[in-house]
Amino acid sequence: MSGAPKTSAAVRPTRARAARPVTAVPSRATRAVILAVVGVLFAIPLLALVEFTLRGGLQGGYTLDHWIAVFSGGLDRSYKPLWDGLGNSLVLAIVTVLLMLVLLVPTMILVRLRFPRLHRPLEFLCLLPVTIPAIVLVVGLAPVYSVIARMFGSGTWTLAFAYGILALPYAYRAIQSNLVAVDVATLSEAARSLGAGWPTVLATVILPNLRRGLLAAAFISIAVVLGEFTIASLLSRTNLQTAIVLVSKQDPYTAYIVILLSLVFAFLLLFAIGRIGGRTRRSVS
Numbered sequence: 001m002s003g004a005p006k007t008s009a010a011v012r013p014t015r016a017r018a019a020r021p022v023t024a025v026p027s028r029a030t031r032a033v034i035l036a037v038v039g040v041l042f043a044i045p046l047l048a049l050v051e052f053t054l055r056g057g058l059q060g061g062y063t064l065d066h067w068i069a070v071f072s073g074g075l076d077r078s079y080k081p082l083w084d085g086l087g088n089s090l091v092l093a094i095v096t097v098l099l100m101l102v103l104l105v106p107t108m109i110l111v112r113l114r115f116p117r118l119h120r121p122l123e124f125l126c127l128l129p130v131t132i133p134a135i136v137l138v139v140g141l142a143p144v145y146s147v148i149a150r151m152f153g154s155g156t157w158t159l160a161f162a163y164g165i166l167a168l169p170y171a172y173r174a175i176q177s178n179l180v181a182v183d184v185a186t187l188s189e190a191a192r193s194l195g196a197g198w199p200t201v202l203a204t205v206i207l208p209n210l211r212r213g214l215l216a217a218a219f220i221s222i223a224v225v226l227g228e229f230t231i232a233s234l235l236s237r238t239n240l241q242t243a244i245v246l247v248s249k250q251d252p253y254t255a256y257i258v259i260l261l262s263l264v265f266a267f268l269l270l271f272a273i274g275r276i277g278g279r280t281r282r283s284v285s
Contacts, residue, residue, distance in 0.1 A: 046263070053257050066253040078250065082258065085243025088156040092239060093225040095160035097218045100171050103164075105214065108175060109206060112184055126172035129165050134230040137162065145235060156237045163231075167224040171217035178213025182206075219269040226262055 026034075054062040069075060075082075104126075111118050129137070141162055148158050184206055191201045207214070229241035240262065248255035 046260070049256055049260055053253050053260065055253070057253075066257060070254060070257050075254065079247060079254065081238065081243045082247050082254070085238050085240045086258075088238055089226055089240040091157050092160050092163060093222045095157055096163045096167060096225050097221050099160060099164045100167060100217060100221055101214065104168070104171060104217075105175060105207075105210070106202070108172070108179060109184065109202065112179060113188060123172070123176075127169045130169045134166070134228075135234070137165065138231050138234045141231070142235070156232075156239065159232060159235070159237050159239065162235075163221075163225050163228060166228065166231075167217075167221040170220040170224065174216035174220060175210065175213040178210050178216075182209045184209075215272075219272055223266045223269050226266065 053066055054064065056063045056065075107122070111122050145158065145162075148161065152158055187205050187209065188201050191205045192198075196205070226240055228239065229245070231237075232239040232242050233245075240258075244255045244258055247258075
């Protein structure tokens with residue numbers, strides 16, 4: 001009688017292990033096919049853009065004159081909106097990243113250390129802009145920007161407030177993934193026990209451990225700013241994308257060259273984010 005329960009108890013773990021679902025991992029050939037298909041889908045429009053910028057116009061054939069004109073400074077004053085838009089976008093990228101670092105990072109650290117119950121509400125608020133189309137945001141932001149114009153002026157840099165909302169979900173995810181991997185509570189308590197104040201703890205203990213997440217959030221914010229068109233257009237502001245549309249009406253070749261360069265820059269940012277994420281996963285493992 002005593003042997004039967006032992007046998008059934010010994011069989012239960014085996015059956016439990018056998019009942020576990022097996023995760024299907026695609027083979028190397030399947031992964032190669034998927035990457036090839038995705039690569040072709042991305043490459044065809046990019047190659048079409050390159051081919052268009054090399055066209056000789058009404059003369060026919062192909063030429064490098066358009067590229068030479070862009071890189072040799074051979075563009076006249078009619079292309080001034082393009083350079084103004086590029087400068088405005090760079091200023092917007094800097095201001096947006098600063099707003100993200102100053103407002104989002106301390107809030108996330110404070111919630112994780114002092115108010116863990118607010119983690120879910122904060123996550124919901126930060127991810128909410130993903131579900132709202134940009135044109136809907138403009139409808140809600142138009143009255144707000146009338147007040148901002150009276151307080152800070154109507155400069156293009158004020159778009160950074162709206163761009164901070166657009167980049168908020170991506171920046172939050174980048175920082176949160178790094179924040180979860182770091183034992184912030186233990187590090188802060190150890191630093192406080194040694195007599196460090198909260199500003200010192202934040203600047204010299206916590207932020208250095210979050211540098212990969214902060215860099216990834218900054219790069220994503222820059223990519224969002226450089227590629228945004230809807231809000232700037234509807235609020236009558238000039239950034240890189242609106243300037244490209246304006247220049248394309250008189251010289252589509254130069255406009256598409258700038259588009260290609262901005263895409264290359266965005267790809268480099270994404271590649272840097274991937275490298276940073278890979279290093280973070282290796283360091284955690």
